[in-house]
Amino acid sequence: MAAERVLVPLSDTVTVRQTVAYAVQSGLETADSLECHLVIALPYDVDLPEGKRMSDGAEELLERAENWVEEDADGADVTIETAVLGTDEYLFGPRDYAEIFRAYADDHGIDRLVLDPEYSPGVTASMLQPLERELDRVGMSYDEAPVERAARHGRLVLSHTGFDRLFATFWISFGFYLVLGDPFYWFDLLTGAAVAGIVSVSLAHVTFSMPLDRVQSPLRAVRFVFYIPYLLWEIVKANIAVSAVILRPSMPIEPTLTRVNARVRSGLPLLALANSITLTPGTLTVRANDQQLLVHTLIPSAREDLFDGGLEKAIRFVFYGRESAAIPSPNERDDAEIVGGDEL
Amino acid sequence: MIEPIALQSTLETVRFWAIVLCLGLGVFFTLVSTVGVLRLPDIYARAHTASQTDTLGAGFALAGVALAFGWQHAAVYTVLLLFFVFITNPTAAHAIARSAAESDVEPVLAEEGEADDAEVAAETEGETR
Numbered sequence: 001m002a003a004e005r006v007l008v009p010l011s012d013t014v015t016v017r018q019t020v021a022y023a024v025q026s027g028l029e030t031a032d033s034l035e036c037h038l039v040i041a042l043p044y045d046v047d048l049p050e051g052k053r054m055s056d057g058a059e060e061l062l063e064r065a066e067n068w069v070e071e072d073a074d075g076a077d078v079t080i081e082t083a084v085l086g087t088d089e090y091l092f093g094p095r096d097y098a099e100i101f102r103a104y105a106d107d108h109g110i111d112r113l114v115l116d117p118e119y120s121p122g123v124t125a126s127m128l129q130p131l132e133r134e135l136d137r138v139g140m141s142y143d144e145a146p147v148e149r150a151a152r153h154g155r156l157v158l159s160h161t162g163f164d165r166l167f168a169t170f171w172i173s174f175g176f177y178l179v180l181g182d183p184f185y186w187f188d189l190l191t192g193a194a195v196a197g198i199v200s201v202s203l204a205h206v207t208f209s210m211p212l213d214r215v216q217s218p219l220r221a222v223r224f225v226f227y228i229p230y231l232l233w234e235i236v237k238a239n240i241a242v243s244a245v246i247l248r249p250s251m252p253i254e255p256t257l258t259r260v261n262a263r264v265r266s267g268l269p270l271l272a273l274a275n276s277i278t279l280t281p282g283t284l285t286v287r288a289n290d291q292q293l294l295v296h297t298l299i300p301s302a303r304e305d306l307f308d309g310g311l312e313k314a315i316r317f318v319f320y321g322r323e324s325a326a327i328p329s330p331n332e333r334d335d336a337e338i339v340g341g342d343e344l
Numbered sequence: 345m346i347e348p349i350a351l352q353s354t355l356e357t358v359r360f361w362a363i364v365l366c367l368g369l370g371v372f373f374t375l376v377s378t379v380g381v382l383r384l385p386d387i388y389a390r391a392h393t394a395s396q397t398d399t400l401g402a403g404f405a406l407a408g409v410a411l412a413f414g415w416q417h418a419a420v421y422t423v424l425l426l427f428f429v430f431i432t433n434p435t436a437a438h439a440i441a442r443s444a445a446e447s448d449v450e451p452v453l454a455e456e457g458e459a460d461d462a463e464v465a466a467e468t469e470g471e472t473r
Contacts (some may be wrong), residue, residue, distance in 0.1 A: 049395075236400065285434075286388065
C-alpha cells in the first residue's frame with residue numbers, strides 16, 4: 001500500500017500539539033506508512049521589522065513538531081518533510097493560504113490536509129471558517145483535528161493585552177461621551193466614567209480585531225487624523241469631475257468594471273480602503289473577496305486614480321507607517337485590470 | 345470705539361455669505377446628484393452619483409450649519425454627523441451594488457457598443473425590474 005501523505009499547516013497555538021498527534025494517528029490508521037508534511041505559511045508582514053522574529057519562531061516550531069511526530073510515530077514508518085511557505089510572496093487572506101496549500105499539495109501529491117481548529121498564522125485572529133470555505137473552493141480535502149482546548153474566556157487574571165484593551169476602550173468611550181455631553185460639567189464627567197466603565201468591562205474583548213500596540217495603535221490614530229483632509233480633498237476633486245461629466249449634455253461616461261488586488265490586511269484596513277474608494281464618486285466597490293476588490297468606475301479619470309493607488313498608499317500609511325506607503329501602484333505591479341461584466 | 349463694531353459687522357457679513365455659499369454649494373451638488381440619478385444608465389452608475397449627495401451635498405450643508413451655530417457645542421455635533429454619514433454612505437452604496445451584483449444585474453459597460461443603445465437598453469431593463 002502506498003504511503004499516505006498528509007499536510008499539516010502549523011501555527012503557534014495551544015492545540016497544535018494535539019493536531020500533530022491526530023494527523024499521525026489518523027494517517028497510520030488508513031495506511032501502513034505515512035509521509036507527514038509539516039508546513040508553516042508565513043503571513044505577509046514577515047517583511048516588517050517583527051518579521052524576523054516570526055520566521056525564527058517558524059523554524060523553532062517546525063523542529064518541535066518534528067520531534068512530536070517522531071514521538072507519536074512510535075517506530076512506525078513515518079517520513080517527515082518540513083517547509084516554510086510564503087517567503088517569496090505576500091499571503092494576506094484565507095484565499096491566499098488555501099491557494100498556497102493547494103499548490104503545495106499538487107507538487108507533493110498530498111492526499112489530505114489536517115487542519116488545526118485554532119489555526120491562526122501571524123498576528124491575525126483565528127481564520128478557521130474562511131479558510132475552510134476557501135479550501136472547499138479550491139477543491140482540497142481537509143480534516144479538522146478533534147482537539148480539546150481550554151476555554152478561551154473567563155480567565156480571572158487580567159493579562160497584559162487585556163489591560164490595554166480595557167484601557168483603550170474606556171478612554172475611547174469616555175471621550176465620545178464627553179464629546180456628546182459637556183466636558184466641564186461634573187455630572188457628565190461622573191456618568192461618563194460610569195458608562196465608560198460598564199462599556200469597557202463588557203465590550204473590551206470584542207472591540208479590537210487585532211492586538212493593540214502601546215506605540216503603534218495611538219500612532220495609527222494620529223496618522224488617521226492626517227488621512228482625513230487627504231480623503232476630503234480626493235472627494236472634492238472626484239465630485240467636481242463627476243459633476244462635470246453628468247452636467248455635460250453628451251454625458252461622456254465610460255463605465256468599466258475593474259479588479260484591483262489591494263495590498264492591505266483584511267479587517268479594518270481593507271474596510272477603510274473599500275469605504276474610501278466608494279466614498280469618492282466615480283469609483284464604487286461592488287465586491288470585496290478578501291483582497292480582491294471588484295470596483296465599478298464611471299469615468300476614465302477616476303479609473304486612472306484608482307489604478308495609481310493613491311488611496312491605497314494613504315491607507316497603508318495610516319496602518320503600517322510611512323515606509324510601507326511607498327509601494328508600486330496597482331498598475332505597476334500588475335494588480336489592476338479591466339474585467340467584463342460576467343465577473344460579478 | 346467705532347472700529348471694533350465695524351470689524352465685527354464685516355465679520356458677520358463674511359460669515360453670513362460663507363453660510364449662504366456653503367448652503368448653495370450643498371444644494372448644487374445635491375441637484376447634480378439628482379440629475380445624475382435620472383440621467384445615468386444603470387444601478388451601478390447611479391450609485392456613484394447618489395453618493396455625491398451624501399459627501400459634498402451633506403458636507404457643505406452641514407458646514408453651513410456649523411458656521412451658523414458658530415463657536416458652540418452644537419457645531420461639534422454637525423462634525424460628528426458628517427463623520428457618521430461618511431461611514432454609512434459607502435456602506436449603503438456598497439450594499440446596494442453588491443445586492444445588484446448578486447441578483448445578476450448586468451452592468452452597462454463602455455465596451456458594449458454605442459452608449460445610446462446601452463442607455464436605452466438599460467432604461468427598459470430598469471423598468472421591467
